[in-house]
């Protein structure tokens with residue numbers, strides 16, 4: 521059986537074709553740049569005031585007020601030694617300004633200005649180009665656009681941006697026992713929840729699941745469902761029916777659709793019967809049906825591929841080490857991703873580690889990785905994958 525590292529390497533090493541598109545500022549959040557963004561002017565583009573107060577020429581405690589500059593004014597005022605101008609935050613600094621004094625530390629009386637103390641040269645002046653120089657690389661290709669990134673790109677005057685397209689994701693859940701939430705539940709049935717969790721997990725990381733289907737455990741129905749989904753999907757995610765039971769048809773149905781297996785079964789808990797395949801430029805994950813298994817496999821395996829297909833610099837969940845707040849013994853012989861909660865700089869492994877148990881994952885915010893049959897002592901640093 522494959523190790524986790526081997527499985528992740530197979531995903532990482534996939535050759536992918538990236539395509540680009542031009543998106544408006546309003547619609548580029550979470551997309552990754554397909555080219556560097558370069559500043560076409562100095563930022564700020566003119567010396568300006570960081571405070572509401574007075575622009576001063578020379579170092580003194582008394583000045584003569586000769587005028588006023590408001591933000592957005594184009595005309596250039598010029599000061600002489602001993603002169604001051606009323607100025608406001610963001611307004612263009614008059615020529616020959618030595619410093620700006622905030623108004624709380626100044627007193628105006630008619631045209632006379634008195635300061636509590638002498639200004640320091642350059643005080644409260646935002647210098648032309650102090651943040652960025654014209655021609656400077658602001659963001660490199662692959663940068664994933666954040667809200668602040670949108671602000672930065674907009675402040676450079678760009679209303680559009682070249683980004684990598686994100687993959688089209690389709691989802692299929694399988695199982696005769698599954699009932700859609702909101703409907704009566706016959707005996708022996710359970711509510712279908714994986715699709716909701718997986719669609720939400722996609723959305724949490726900026727990916728859209730375009731289409732989702734629920735199919736019963738019928739080989740022909742699953743085969744046809746996969747065929748139809750693969751017509752539009754770039755990434756097809758299936759949940760359930762990938763183990764070895766008599767009603768687990770997914771693997772064979774994928775084969776008969778020409779999907780080539782890249783790996784099947786990973787020595788891990790949860791998510792041992794994880795399948796990854798490819799057909800041309802289309803990728804398929806068949807996630808084990810247990811709710812915690814499917815979501816855990818999404819975070820650890822599907823997310824890295826989604827990032828890769830989006831040209832992102834990110835490669836998966838953020839990883840940190842934290843001291844564990846209690847002793848813990850991993851009884852499973854398989855390396856494990858354990859549902860956990862990071863709080864106040866410590867991590868706690870939660871009760872409810874069964875592959876079918878989702879409440880602990882919902883109450884937590886991390887997966888702790890521990891080797892099979894290993895233990896961690898209170899205070900020991902353990903590897904944590906943070907879930908947002």
Ligand SMILES: Nc1nc2c(c(=O)[nH]1)N[C@H]1C(S)=C(S)[C@@H](COP(=O)(O)OP(=O)(O)OC[C@H]3O[C@@H](n4cnc5c(N)ncnc54)[C@H](O)[C@@H]3O)O[C@H]1N2
Nearest residue numbers: 693695712713714715760761762763768792808809810813
């Ligand atoms: N003989 C063996 N049996 C099993 C093995 C094995 O190695 N040998 N592996 C076990 C492990 S580990 C896992 S994980 C599961 C995975 O099985 P499948 O991927 O075939 O999943 P299903 O059997 O369809 O479902 C498993 C479980 O999850 C529930 N489920 C399925 N889909 C959903 C859904 N959309 N929403 C909510 N819950 C869902 C389903 O009812 C089952 O209880 O196989 C073990 N068996």
Ligand code: MOO
Nearest residue numbers: 790791792813875
């Ligand atoms: O690998 Mo399964 O997800 O342990 O139950």
